[in-house]
Amino acid sequence: MKYLAQPWQTLCHHLNPSCAFCGETRIPGYPLCQHCHAELPWLSVEDQRPLPGCTASVSAFAYQAPISSLLLGIKFGRNLRELATLGELTATGILPQLTQVPDAILPVPLHTARLHKRGFNQALELARPLAKQLGIPLLTRPIQRRKSTLPQTELDASQRQHNVHQAFQLHTSLPYRHIAIFDDVITTGATARELAAVLRAQGVAHVDIWSCARAILRQKHELDPQIDYH
Ligand SMILES: [Zn+2]
Numbered sequence: 107m108k109y110l111a112q113p114w115q116t117l118c119h120h121l122n123p124s125c126a127f128c129g130e131t132r133i134p135g136y137p138l139c140q141h142c143h144a145e146l147p148w149l150s151v152e153d154q155r156p157l158p159g160c161t162a163s164v165s166a167f168a169y170q171a172p173i174s175s176l177l178l179g180i181k182f183g184r185n186l187r188e189l190a191t192l193g194e195l196t197a198t199g200i201l202p203q204l205t206q207v208p209d210a211i212l213p214v215p216l217h218t219a220r221l222h223k224r225g226f227n228q229a230l231e232l233a234r235p236l237a238k239q240l241g242i243p244l245l246t247r248p249i250q251r252r253k254s255t256l257p258q259t260e261l262d263a264s265q266r267q268h269n270v271h272q273a274f275q276l277h278t279s280l281p282y283r284h285i286a287i288f289d290d291v292i293t294t295g296a297t298a299r300e301l302a303a304v305l306r307a308q309g310v311a312h313v314d315i316w317s318c319a320r321a322i323l324r325q326k327h328e329l330d331p332q333i334d335y336h
Pocket residue numbers: 125126127128129130138139140141142143
């Protein structure tokens with residue numbers, strides 16, 4: 107919580123002291139009430155599963171309700187207020203888990219055509235509070251998505267890897283030794299790992315993969331047929 111004591115958040119709290127989810131009185135300087143905060147599927151350091159080819163993988167939440175429905179609602183309903191709230195919550199989940207602060211955050215870019223259609227890059231908007239609170243740059247220009255890939259959620263694991271192969275192109279060398287890639291959801295990690303390989307080929311020594319949510323199988327009854335857990 108210590109990262110959330112920003113003056114503007116205190117001001118927002120005084121202007122609108124109700125929980126962003128349920129309308130009850132919220133925790134001072136924080137978007138949610140105690141109950142809603144406690145109900146979220148937070149991940150801890152022990153819950154994280156390393157992804158091949160990255161230094162550290164850190165996600166704030168398990169990809170399950172209500173985070174999964176919030177993310178889908180934001181993506182298709184353009185609810186920017188909910189997006190800002192989820193960005194704050196993501197920072198709350200990720201910051202205490204960091205052992206090293208990277209030099210910069212690189213949100214997974216959207217292809218220009220999809221960006222124009224949607225109007226915003228969800229990964230970029232969710233990463234803003236993290237970059238601000240860590241005081242590090244948010245990289246939005248150096249990498250372009252050069253093919254308009256299919257949504258990963260519609261594909262199986264091998265299709266996903268093929269779908270993102272050579273999807274990214276770096277325009278310029280990056281003066282950083284440690285970069286955190288940020289995506290809204292990590293499922294197989296194929297997209298983030300493809301991007302990590304591009305960064306490492308350019309001499310970035312340490313690449314973290316961070317996300318708002320990660321598909322992690324905790325109990326059998328939580329299996330989601332839309333997700334490939336391998
Ligand atoms: Zn609440």
